[in-house]
Amino acid sequence: MASPPTQAQATGVVLFSGHTQTLARTADGNSTFNAVDQVTFTGDLSGNAVDTYTFTVHPDGSVTGHGIETCAACTIGSQTGGYTEAFSFTATPNFVTFQGHLTVLSGTGGLAGLRGEGTFQGEVTPTGFSETVLLNYHFEP
Secondary structure, X not given: OOOOOOOEEEEEEEEEEEEEEEEEEEEOOEEEEEEEXXXXXXXXXXXXXXXXXXXXXXXXOXXXXXXXXXXXXXXEOOEEEEEEEEEEEEEOHHHOEEEEEEEXXXXXXXXXXXXXXXXXXXXXXXXXXXXXEEEEEEEOO
């Protein structure tokens, strides 16, 4: 009988290096945007990734959103490869603070078999945004 995969944990700090957004629609006081962020991770999770997502600003200013993150060459722990994850988030008005959940969908190269879930949280800073990520993960055969 095979033993269960060993669980590990990785943390990373996120630097936002680019952002674009386009208004997709408005209805009932809600404004929905399509957005793309270029991000760089440092820490146990490192590399450059692209976040493609949709977010809605509600009449009270609160924000909800979801999207996909892809990385062609990131390192998690000591393994390097590509991954795709899905994420969802909530934010206070103007993204003063935000938090969310992520789920790894797939991995390639050294990250083949990657499975995991995690959380992220951040806030506005004088120079942009500060975000940290916590990923609980394992590799399946």
